[in-house]
Amino acid sequence: MSPKKMDEQVILDAAAGEFAQKGFDGARVDAIAKRAGINKAMLYYRVGDKEELYRRVVLRGQMGFQNAIMKAMESSITAPETMANILAGIAENAAENRLIPSIMLRELAGNAKTFPEQGREGLKSFLSTVRSMVTMGIEEGTFRDIDPTALQFMVTGAIFTLSLTREMRQELNPDDPGPLSAEQITESIKDILLHGILKEGPEQ
Amino acid sequence: MSPKKMDEQVILDAAAGEFAQKGFDGARVDAIAKRAGINKAMLYYRVGDKEELYRRVVLRGQMGFQNAIMKAMESSITAPETMANILAGIAENAAENRLIPSIMLRELAGNAKTFPEQGREGLKSFLSTVRSMVTMGIEEGTFRDIDPTALQFMVTGAIFTLSLTREMRQELNPDDPGPLSAEQITESIKDILLHGILKEGPEQ
DNA sequence: ATTCTGTTTAACCGTTTGGTTAAATATAGC
DNA sequence: GCTATATTTAACCAAACGGTTAAACAGAAT
Numbered sequence: 001m002s003p004k005k006m007d008e009q010v011i012l013d014a015a016a017g018e019f020a021q022k023g024f025d026g027a028r029v030d031a032i033a034k035r036a037g038i039n040k041a042m043l044y045y046r047v048g049d050k051e052e053l054y055r056r057v058v059l060r061g062q063m064g065f066q067n068a069i070m071k072a073m074e075s076s077i078t079a080p081e082t083m084a085n086i087l088a089g090i091a092e093n094a095a096e097n098r099l100i101p102s103i104m105l106r107e108l109a110g111n112a113k114t115f116p117e118q119g120r121e122g123l124k125s126f127l128s129t130v131r132s133m134v135t136m137g138i139e140e141g142t143f144r145d146i147d148p149t150a151l152q153f154m155v156t157g158a159i160f161t162l163s164l165t166r167e168m169r170q171e172l173n174p175d176d177p178g179p180l181s182a183e184q185i186t187e188s189i190k191d192i193l194l195h196g197i198l199k200e201g202p203e204q
Numbered sequence: 205m206s207p208k209k210m211d212e213q214v215i216l217d218a219a220a221g222e223f224a225q226k227g228f229d230g231a232r233v234d235a236i237a238k239r240a241g242i243n244k245a246m247l248y249y250r251v252g253d254k255e256e257l258y259r260r261v262v263l264r265g266q267m268g269f270q271n272a273i274m275k276a277m278e279s280s281i282t283a284p285e286t287m288a289n290i291l292a293g294i295a296e297n298a299a300e301n302r303l304i305p306s307i308m309l310r311e312l313a314g315n316a317k318t319f320p321e322q323g324r325e326g327l328k329s330f331l332s333t334v335r336s337m338v339t340m341g342i343e344e345g346t347f348r349d350i351d352p353t354a355l356q357f358m359v360t361g362a363i364f365t366l367s368l369t370r371e372m373r374q375e376l377n378p379d380d381p382g383p384l385s386a387e388q389i390t391e392s393i394k395d396i397l398l399h400g401i402l403k404e405g406p407e408q
Numbered sequence: 409a410t411t412c413t414g415t416t417t418a419a420c421c422g423t424t425t426g427g428t429t430a431a432a433t434a435t436a437g438c
Numbered sequence: 439g440c441t442a443t444a445t446t447t448a449a450c451c452a453a454a455c456g457g458t459t460a461a462a463c464a465g466a467a468t
Contacts, residue, residue, distance in 0.1 A: 020313070021314060021315075022229065022314070023227050023229060023230070023310070023313070023314065024230070025226065025227060025229040025230035026227070026228070026229035026230075026314075101313075102313040102314075103313075105309050105310075105312060105313045106227070106309075106310060106313045108309060108365060108368050108369060108372075109224070109227070109305075109306040109307075109309045109310045109313070109368060110225060110226070110227065110230075110306070111225075111368075111371065111372055112372055120376070123376055124376050124377060127373075127376055127377040127380070128377055128379065131377065131379055131380075144399065146392075146395060146396055147392035147395070147396075148379075149366070149373070149380060149381060149384070149392070150362065150366070150389070150392035150393050150395075150396060151396065153361070153362045153365045153366045153369070154358050154361070154362040154393065154396065156361075156365065157357070157358070157360075157361025157362045157363075157364065157365040157366075158354065158357045158358040158361045158362065159361075160361065160365075161312060161357045161360065161361040161364075162353070162354070162357045162361075164312050164313060164315075165312060165357070167315065168315055168316055169331075169353070172324070172327055172328050172331055173328060173331040173332055173335065175332065175335055175352075176331070176335075176353060177353060180353070185354070188350075188351035188353070188354035189354050189358065191350060191351070191354075191400075192350055192351075192354060192355065192358065192397070192400040192401060193396070193400060194400075195348065195399060195400040195401070196395075196396040196397060196398075196399040196400025196401075197396060197399070197400075
């Protein structure tokens, strides 16, 4: 009934790599096929056209972040704890799946006009989660009266750009420490951010 | 000797708009011509091919940031002052020339592989400027012992993503305050960042 | 008025690209 | 072996795209 089999994940991995490097318009369907080690027509047979390929890649990548955020929320009680865990979750996920930040930043640059409709709900819930975490911190008295919007984008902006420039930074700046682990990124940002938003300063 | 004349800036503006919205590969040369209200061949006559168009747009846009940074450096003495002025300079510039953050983030996403060779020096000097500002602050005792790399990308990452999502944010999150002025962005980020990096906390 | 030069355009061209299709190949059940 | 079904491929196609070119046009100088 089925001769060989062909892992669909291989196709999505190949597509993710191509989309991340070249963007949707720059990506070549033939190149994706080549990366996956199959013929172009196979892509259409197994997944669909270029847009469907992209949709699947984005949605799969988004899931990782959503799970990370959810786990961070569940495993923490106070707002500072939540904040630190969200930070770590995003950083770890960006490090594991390095292709996604690239795709996401490109979406941002294009006003998310090619972002899958199905994924927009996820984005919304992420934004409102961070926001409610901040207001919670302010209400419980641990946070200063900071701007949640600014914090949202300081976290994601910093992590995404840091993991994206992983290879590039050192070349541009000899003083740069070079590639950082997710833990290092998390610690550095957490250090600045917690001092920046806590009323009393982190105890530790 | 010259019949009509045709402002070259109009062409570069049109190109910047197209490149910002669609990226290099997504941009259509015909579309740029249409935006500029001229014929496609005119582009090649006056500026050059697609790559040259892009090169010019990026270099022109980069100049604005470089000037802003330089002015910030000149007009400030202490490290916290410098830090605040750089922040404000970048934010103002991003607000004035909204197309550039989009182009820059796309470059980031593609590992800056299409970034003009000529512009790389500017990037380098920007990075080392911020870095030396941080080390100066640490040495003069006003800054805590923070990670300069993290700060670099928290500043640019936050400002770029904030100005890029200007139209998008409110749609995704009803609690979002919507479009923010450069001053608002500057103040929000400065508030968090200065508390985050200063030893004593901002006096004000 | 004619010439000369800088400017603008319409039409065209070769290539690339996303997508299709018809044929080939492999596997399982009979 | 034969048939039915799932998989894979090579070849093909129309459309879109970047780029060119030859001709038209406009104004200044003579």
